[in-house]
Amino acid sequence: MHYIIRTIGKSEYLHALALAGAVDYLTKPFYPKEILERVKMHLSINRLQLKLERHNEQLLKEIAEREQAEEELRESEEKYRLLFETVIHGIQEIDFSGKIVSANSACHMMLGYKNGELVGRSLFEFIPDSYQQKKLSDNIQILLKKQPKPKSWFGKIKKNNGEIFDGQTDWNYKRNKNGEVIGFIFVFSDITERHPAIDQNRWLGVE
Numbered sequence: 001m002h003y004i005i006r007t008i009g010k011s012e013y014l015h016a017l018a019l020a021g022a023v024d025y026l027t028k029p030f031y032p033k034e035i036l037e038r039v040k041m042h043l044s045i046n047r048l049q050l051k052l053e054r055h056n057e058q059l060l061k062e063i064a065e066r067e068q069a070e071e072e073l074r075e076s077e078e079k080y081r082l083l084f085e086t087v088i089h090g091i092q093e094i095d096f097s098g099k100i101v102s103a104n105s106a107c108h109m110m111l112g113y114k115n116g117e118l119v120g121r122s123l124f125e126f127i128p129d130s131y132q133q134k135k136l137s138d139n140i141q142i143l144l145k146k147q148p149k150p151k152s153w154f155g156k157i158k159k160n161n162g163e164i165f166d167g168q169t170d171w172n173y174k175r176n177k178n179g180e181v182i183g184f185i186f187v188f189s190d191i192t193e194r195h196p197a198i199d200q201n202r203w204l205g206v207e
Helices: 010-020 032-086 105-111 130-146
Strands: 090-094 100-103 153-158 164-175 181-190
Antiparallel strands (some): 090 100, 153 164
């Protein structure tokens, strides 16, 4: 903050103010009270400017941190998507009603569908036995209420062409950031050749 005491002509004085970057000026005669009030005003303005600069610095820091976090999130999502699409096991994301929210390429291939065709279909379409369909539906409600520890389950799975194979499914809860269950993640495999005897009572691991 610059102060210039006027001892020259007005035009030269104003030019000197501009060169010095002054924001105010006083003319004679000087009045102490006026000088004091103006000094207070400029000190207050200076404090506000410093506060604004600190706020801007903090804002820029937060923006940089947010951009870094977003970039890390994008990288994490890309890694997840790469893993999701390259594993040999079928992966499905299921909502509370049993509707398929997402499925990887291996899942589509195992069930005989083109990529994207499984999304929106019901999980129950792939259970060939009506009794097991009902039991699976009931067990989903039990999982939502009691949330037992996940266990592998075994059962018959029907392909798009009507063929049936023996499947093993490992699963877990899908939760939001607050820890609330918002669905399920299923990872299943065709175990027809290595496990011909299937215990039909282990649907979803709930006895």
